[in-house]
Amino acid sequence: MRVVIARCSVDYEGRLQAHLPLATRLLMVKADGSVLVHSDGGSYKPLNWMSPPCAMAEVAPTPDELEEGVVACWVVQHAKSEDRLRVRLHEVLHDSSHDLGVDPGLVKDGVEAQLQTLLAEHITTLGDGYTLMRREYMTAIGPVDIMCRDADGRTVAVELKRRGDIDGVEQLTRYLELLNRDPHLAPVAGVFAAQQIKPQARVLAQDRGIRCVTLDYEALKGMDDAGARLF
Amino acid sequence: MRVVIARCSVDYEGRLQAHLPLATRLLMVKADGSVLVHSDGGSYKPLNWMSPPCAMAEVAPTPDELEEGVVACWVVQHAKSEDRLRVRLHEVLHDSSHDLGVDPGLVKDGVEAQLQTLLAEHITTLGDGYTLMRREYMTAIGPVDIMCRDADGRTVAVELKRRGDIDGVEQLTRYLELLNRDPHLAPVAGVFAAQQIKPQARVLAQDRGIRCVTLDYEALKGMDDAGARLF
DNA sequence: TGATACATCTCGCTC
């Protein structure tokens, strides 16, 4: 990993064209040749970058560039596309390299997956008498998050989201269309379950006869802990 | 901007929990207090991070941590949520600070906006006799990218995408449903135009009577340049 | 401020 602080201008050409005027920035050159251009603010996203696989070459500045004060020019070319990043360095304030080794990687725990696990374990949250059929019920157009049956044995498809958006309702609608063509399953009802459901999504869901359920993550986790303590 | 290279372990707790085992990494502390943890590979996304607004505090290691070899502990707390990042430094290999100043920001050129401009200027790409009504035609559920009329004067709503996905077809379908309720406009036909249209999106569009048009960005740009030279 | 659509999205999984 090479870290350079420099006054530089940057040009990207590829899926779009982008230009960064002359300013002081941090340049990160990773072991795989990828390059990140960071400013002193914003988010985790660099101002500009080149993803691997790519190669970084330091080329001599042209006479014009030399006249403008360019002391070095980096050309970062993507290996599989025409994407190219050009960094013109006007002044190098810091330049150091470090051997980081291979990273053991991130251990993640709990996202939609955990919500799904919790809801599957406490499926009666959706209504008394509900029973779980299975999670990740595969269909031709993708997996339904949870399939279950209501107290009367009717099939219910559940789409689960952390934030209930209009897209989620569309997704569930597509599943329901498909599932209701299957005579073994039909009629299949739909439940849109999320920690938070946007008003527009709620309106669309109700318009399509889909029930909305707001999930309380903490309460579900509490039930889970209570259950764990009991047994 | 502070740049630290250190052997460290990292724990994130917030919307999910994540843990990074002890390894050598680059730590970036930006002027707004945000922190990025980068390894020597991957993409532009850090292994872990804290977005602004947040505050970084260096706290004394606990006796347990001291025993494990922790020399410093950073606690980065998000200002508006319970998100917290904890970095335990075991060995600092580099530590430097730099004044970068405010970045003038990125100048972008050419995305969906440019496609829309080009297509609007050369609306006959969609068919002989087509005429432009207007771009960004506002409706209650959002703007239709392009509204135009075909050779017979029938209204045509155009949804434009760089990559034509199933979502885009759904979006256009919603617009068409709404527009066709307006007696001044109905019947309104739909055109789904994109540089690349996914097979599933194409199937769905055809199933709904929506015409698909693949756009050649370079050709459109070429027509534009030719036009510019003529006048 | 909230909602919506876009992104050089990235990432991980399945087929």
Place this chain on the structure above:
DNA sequence: GAGCGAGGTGTATCA
């Protein structure tokens, strides 16, 4: 490799 869905998505725009 293509398709699909999730993301601690982030970011800009517009009501």
